[in-house]
Amino acid sequence: MNYKADINGIITDAVYTDESIRDIFIPLLFRFEKLKKEKGKRILVMLSAPPGAGKSTLCSFLEYLAKENGIEGITVIGMDGFHHYQDYLLNHKTLRDEKEICMVDIKGAPITFDLVKFKKRVKEVSEGKDVGWPVYDRMTHNPKEDIIKVTGDIVLLEGNYLLLKDEGWNELSDYADYTIKIEADIEDLRKRLVERKFASNHDYEKAKEFVERSDLYNARTVLQNSKDADLVLKLNKDNSYALIKGDI
Numbered sequence: 001m002n003y004k005a006d007i008n009g010i011i012t013d014a015v016y017t018d019e020s021i022r023d024i025f026i027p028l029l030f031r032f033e034k035l036k037k038e039k040g041k042r043i044l045v046m047l048s049a050p051p052g053a054g055k056s057t058l059c060s061f062l063e064y065l066a067k068e069n070g071i072e073g074i075t076v077i078g079m080d081g082f083h084h085y086q087d088y089l090l091n092h093k094t095l096r097d098e099k100e101i102c103m104v105d106i107k108g109a110p111i112t113f114d115l116v117k118f119k120k121r122v123k124e125v126s127e128g129k130d131v132g133w134p135v136y137d138r139m140t141h142n143p144k145e146d147i148i149k150v151t152g153d154i155v156l157l158e159g160n161y162l163l164l165k166d167e168g169w170n171e172l173s174d175y176a177d178y179t180i181k182i183e184a185d186i187e188d189l190r191k192r193l194v195e196r197k198f199a200s201n202h203d204y205e206k207a208k209e210f211v212e213r214s215d216l217y218n219a220r221t222v223l224q225n226s227k228d229a230d231l232v233l234k235l236n237k238d239n240s241y242a243l244i245k246g247d248i
Contacts, residue, residue: 005060014057017240021065024233024241027248028180029066032074032154035177042128044155044175048162048226049182050219051108052193053235055158056080058182062156075152077125079159081134081143082118083107106214110161110221115168122157125150126175160218163226173227181229183244188237189219 001021003014016025036043049055059076066074084092089104094111103112124131132146161169163181173179193215197207231246 003057003061003064005057012057014054014061015239016061017238020239020241024243024248025062025065026069028231029062029069029071029074031248032156032178033071036073036153039177042125042153042155043177044122044126044157045178045180046162046173046176047156047158047180047182048160048222048229049158049235050184050189050222051160051215052189052196052219053182053184054192054239055182059156059158066154071154073153074156075148075150075154076156076158077133077148077150078135079113079118079157079162080136081145081147082113082115082121083136083143084112084114085143086141106217108160108214108218110164110166110169113161119168119172122172122175125155125157160222161226163229164222165225165227170227178231179229180231180233181226182233182235182241183223184235185237186216186219186223188235190216193219 001016001018003016005012005014032043032045047055047059056078059078063074063076084103086104089107089112090102092103093100094103094106095101096106106112121131121133130149130151133148133150134143134145135147137144162172163179164170190211193211194208197211197215198204229246231248232244234242234244236242
């Protein structure tokens with residue numbers, strides 16, 4: 001199935017196989033609905049995946065698919081709106097491989113997010129509060145505050161570092177009712193990441209250089225340093241998904 005989505009200001013085309021939709025996505029949505037009924041109030045589902053794995057587009061597709069199958073009340077949100085602002089990243093430095101570098105040069109790494117603000121808002125969502133939620137605009141390179149109003153009974157939160165084992169980040173999944181992790185081959189991610197960066201008005205060679213320096217570093221961080229999840233899926237080259245662990 002072909003699906004088109006506006007993800008952070010970029011129109012994204014995706015193709016999902018009939019098998020993935022029938023055997024994984026639709027049963028997963030009904031699993032969410034069952035969890036909500038059993039809990040009797042809002043549930044928070046966290047979906048973690050490395051950069052380039054298409055998690056934002058997938059969550060948008062799941063929201064669409066839910067409506068098509070009569071499942072109401074799903075709100076999709078992401079962690080990208082909690083990036084530090086561009087001015088902050090331009091004016092702050094950090095250490096990587098014992099070298100001092102500007103944060104903007106590794107934008108997307110865990111340290112470039114406002115974890116304190118993010119954790120506070122996640123907690124509020126898990127408590128069932130109606131809150132505003134920011135989104136990230138890839139054209140302006142800054143968050144836009146309170147664009148989404150979180151009011152649904154099923155909240156699907158996607159992000160790279162939701163299951164990260166590092167201090168502070170490792171507390172996030174405590175707020176989740178259900179967790180999902182997507183794995184992918186690093187070479188497949190490299191290709192997808194370069195194409196995405198190039199689509200954001202970047203020179204192709206500069207896009208490749210940034211991906212090698214930043215995005216792939218972050219992808220390896222996610223793949224190698226994330227906790228286990230209730231459900232683990234593998235993204236294949238043809239955009240199909242394989243069930244690695246968990247029941248749906």
